[in-house]
Amino acid sequence: xxxSSHSLRLDKVSRAYAQGEExxxxxxxxxxxxxxxxxxxxxxxxxxxxxxxxxxxxxxERPNGGEVFINGEACGNxxxxxxxxxxxxxIGFVYQFHHLLPEFSALxxxxxxxxxxxxxxxxxxxxxxxxxxxxRVGARSSHRPAEMSGGEQQRVAIARAVANSxxxxxxxxxxxxxxxxxxxxxxxALTALVRQSGVAALIATHNHMLAGRxxxxxxxxxxxxxxxxxxxxxxx
Numbered sequence: 001x002x003x004s005s006h007s008l009r010l011d012k013v014s015r016a017y018a019q020g021e022e023x024x025x026x027x028x029x030x031x032x033x034x035x036x037x038x039x040x041x042x043x044x045x046x047x048x049x050x051x052x053x054x055x056x057x058x059x060x061e062r063p064n065g066g067e068v069f070i071n072g073e074a075c076g077n078x079x080x081x082x083x084x085x086x087x088x089x090x091i092g093f094v095y096q097f098h099h100l101l102p103e104f105s106a107l108x109x110x111x112x113x114x115x116x117x118x119x120x121x122x123x124x125x126x127x128x129x130x131x132x133x134x135x136r137v138g139a140r141s142s143h144r145p146a147e148m149s150g151g152e153q154q155r156v157a158i159a160r161a162v163a164n165s166x167x168x169x170x171x172x173x174x175x176x177x178x179x180x181x182x183x184x185x186x187x188x189a190l191t192a193l194v195r196q197s198g199v200a201a202l203i204a205t206h207n208h209m210l211a212g213r214x215x216x217x218x219x220x221x222x223x224x225x226x227x228x229x230x231x232x233x234x235x236x
Contacts, residue, residue, distance in 0.1 A: 007167040007200030008057060009033040010225070013066035015052055026052045028223025029066065034200040036167070039191065040218060041211035042204040043228045048220045050204050051172070057202060058091050058170045059083045071167040088117055092161035092199070094190075096173040098153040100145040106132060106156045107141040113163045124163075131159035134196075135189050151182035155189055162197060169194065171203040175210065187213070 012029040026049040034040050044050045055061035056068060059075055068075045070090050075083065100109045110128035115121065132138040135155040137148070145153050154174065161169060174190065175183035187210055194201045203214065211217045212230045219228035 009069040011067045013063045030225045032225045036198040039201045039214040041214045044220045090167045092166040092169040094161045094171040094174045096176045098157040110160045135159050169199045169201040
């Protein structure tokens, strides 16, 4: 069964953990899908299963039941080698802390995922520079992370996440470590990139103002993925 009209789809996904003699249910036959170019906010309190959902969607963790589709490909029974390949080529990750490699320049940080996937040095450098220019940090391409501001570092991290043209972008509090003004700049750049590239973006955030600027918002209730209703003050 395939469904290539959605870049990411979870079909009756379940995940539970043993907690002593009891079972802690995080996801209970959860259904969810994101279309190409769509931005979806994941708004959930700590402990609700947000990280588990992101890990399963990113093929970092296997569900107990159900199926995860990435661009129509069923990923539940894939071997470790193919799962690793999918994470490198089809899924981009952005975290609250940029996790850039400190000994490399901005350009080199964005080149590395491409080189790992076999792209030539010249082509990787050209694409890396284009992405940095698009994220408005092209002038900082030769700088190492310690020489850049927090907002610049996070924009480099976003460029790195989409360097291999993934189908899915998963972001965990990508602006949570930034002041409100810088967070706004980073979110604007991220939005423009999602719209231009057509990547399907699932973005975990506690910021209701940013959630209100996305296409829709979801949350977790009783192991189900359900719509999150923002009040009018937070709608863009």
